[in-house]
Amino acid sequence: MIDFGDLANQMRQWRHQIHQHPETAYEEFETAKLVKTILQSYDIEVHENWATTGLVGVIKGRDSDRVVGLRADLDALDLDELNQFEHRSKINGKMHACGHDGHTSMLLGAACYLAQNRDFDGTVLVIFQPAEEVEGGAQKMIDEGLFERFPMDGVFGMHNYPTMAVGTFSICPGPMMAAFGSFECIIKGVGMHSSLPHMAVDPIEIGVEIHRQWKSILHRDIEPLQPAVISITQFNSGTAANISPETAVLKGSCRCFAPEVAKTIEKRMTDIANDVCAMNNARCEFIYKQSYPALVNEPVSTNFAADVAAGLVGDEMVFRDIEPILGSEDFACMLQHCPGAYILIGNGIGEDGGCMVHNPNYDFNDEILEVGASYWVNLATSFLRKPF
Numbered sequence: 001m002i003d004f005g006d007l008a009n010q011m012r013q014w015r016h017q018i019h020q021h022p023e024t025a026y027e028e029f030e031t032a033k034l035v036k037t038i039l040q041s042y043d044i045e046v047h048e049n050w051a052t053t054g055l056v057g058v059i060k061g062r063d064s065d066r067v068v069g070l071r072a073d074l075d076a077l078d079l080d081e082l083n084q085f086e087h088r089s090k091i092n093g094k095m096h097a098c099g100h101d102g103h104t105s106m107l108l109g110a111a112c113y114l115a116q117n118r119d120f121d122g123t124v125l126v127i128f129q130p131a132e133e134v135e136g137g138a139q140k141m142i143d144e145g146l147f148e149r150f151p152m153d154g155v156f157g158m159h160n161y162p163t164m165a166v167g168t169f170s171i172c173p174g175p176m177m178a179a180f181g182s183f184e185c186i187i188k189g190v191g192m193h194s195s196l197p198h199m200a201v202d203p204i205e206i207g208v209e210i211h212r213q214w215k216s217i218l219h220r221d222i223e224p225l226q227p228a229v230i231s232i233t234q235f236n237s238g239t240a241a242n243i244s245p246e247t248a249v250l251k252g253s254c255r256c257f258a259p260e261v262a263k264t265i266e267k268r269m270t271d272i273a274n275d276v277c278a279m280n281n282a283r284c285e286f287i288y289k290q291s292y293p294a295l296v297n298e299p300v301s302t303n304f305a306a307d308v309a310a311g312l313v314g315d316e317m318v319f320r321d322i323e324p325i326l327g328s329e330d331f332a333c334m335l336q337h338c339p340g341a342y343i344l345i346g347n348g349i350g351e352d353g354g355c356m357v358h359n360p361n362y363d364f365n366d367e368i369l370e371v372g373a374s375y376w377v378n379l380a381t382s383f384l385r386k387p388f
Contacts, residue, residue: 002377007109008369010112011108014038015101015104018101019088019101020087020090021089022094022096024094025130025131025134026131028053028075028130032053032128035055035104035108036055038112039055039108039111039126042112042115043115044057044112045058051137052130053131054129056125056146056150057111058150059114059115059123059125061114061119061121061122062120062122063121064121066121067124067152068124068156068380068383069125069150070107070156070380071128071334073100073103073104073129073137075130075132077095077358078093079094079358080093080360081095081360082360083360083361095360096364097358098358099357100132101364102364102369102372103158103160105369106369107126107128108126109370109373110126113377114377124380125150127155132329132330136292137330142333146334147337153383154301154340154383155334155338155339156305156340156342157341158345158372159329160345160346160365161345162349162355163347163356164345164349165346165349166352166365166367166368167313167317168313168319168345169306169318171297171302171309171318171319171344172321173298173321174296175294176295177326178256178295179256179293180291180292181255181290182252182291183250183251183252183253184251185284186249186285186286186287187247187273187282189247189248189280189282190281191244194241194242200244201281204238206277206282210272210273210277213272213276214232214269217268217269221264221265222256222261222265226261227326228265229254230252231252231255232250233252234249234250254266254269255328256294257294258294269286270286273286291328292330292332293332295332296332297335297340298341304382304383305343308379308382309343309375311378312371312375322344343375345372348368352365
């Protein structure tokens with residue numbers, strides 16, 4: 001483990017400050033300002049305003065053409081925090097419930113350490129990306145020319161994972177995280193006084209039937225050995241107890257690994273929504289957006305990342321061939337443009353970091369800040385030292 005000295009305490013302070021002031025997609029202005037201030041205080045060249053609030057820091061070592069990119073995400077979630085500790089969110093309805101505050105702080109710590117110790121070959125790019133949660137900040141940075149402006153030989157990402165012990169890492173070659181699609185179904189019926197149901201076209205009843213038939217797609221249209229999930233996460237309708245509503249709206253997300261499965265899900269969901277509405281004299285507007293591709297780790301880069309982690313914590317603490325997970329991550333877009341790999345770092349088990357992400361009781365475990373920052377430093381310097 002690297003001795004970060006005063007940087008260890010600074011990483012904790014940065015993490016708590018970011019946690020207290022969460023900002024969601026493309027609104028991470030204060031977070032970006034803090035990152036910029038810290039990087040510039042260590043004489044790191046900063047390029048800002050990527051995808052509105054993203055930044056790229058450039059840390060040059062000795063002469064070499066090799067370049068490695070390290071990426072962290074900046075954004076928070078729209079969620080009310082239930083924690084009562086001192087560094088809980090001060091912003092109602094927003095919370096760092098996925099640990100991006102920790103990801104940002106770990107990469108900041110690594111960047112500052114590398115800036116103080118430039119005895120490495122080549123260039124390290126530290127990429128602070130906005131809007132990972134659903135809004136596609138990675139693709140927006142790519143569309144704005146990230147890889148043209150900053151050509152890289154490899155790009156790497158990392159995410160904390162509760163239920164994995166502190167000091168452990170997990171990864172696998174090939175598909176590791178699922179593709180992600182989101183949908184919205186607007187059902188337009190006929191509103192009426194609730195005492196006259198025979199004169200109404202009830203969008204709630206229609207929505208329930210659509211919901212039921214969508215769920216059947218997974219066992220009627222998808223091969224049983226193909227992982228897939230359809231999650232209806234919002235069902236909104238009505239304004240009063242004595243009014244049969246005019247409209248109902250269903251929203252949610254779909255996840256899978258195979259592109260052909262994603263196409264099947266989109267087609268069947270569209271057909272079911274339209275057919276059920278037509279059968280019940282209602283109109284339907286169905287919108288499906290394929291947001292993120294599956295995250296696919298390049299095998300050689302995966303083995304390299306696992307070796308770096310093993311050199312830090314021991315081979316027995318690195319799980320090199322985990323089962324793919326149905327969570328999604330827009331770092332997948334970067335891996336479509338540059339070889340690299342994405343690794344999970346254990347956030348803890350039980351009360352010490354074990355609360356799952358996207359939960360109002362979650363908190364990033366400060367005990368892994370130095371572990372993650374050490375991983376970043378060792379990965380960058382090892383990658384730049386020689387081809388693998």
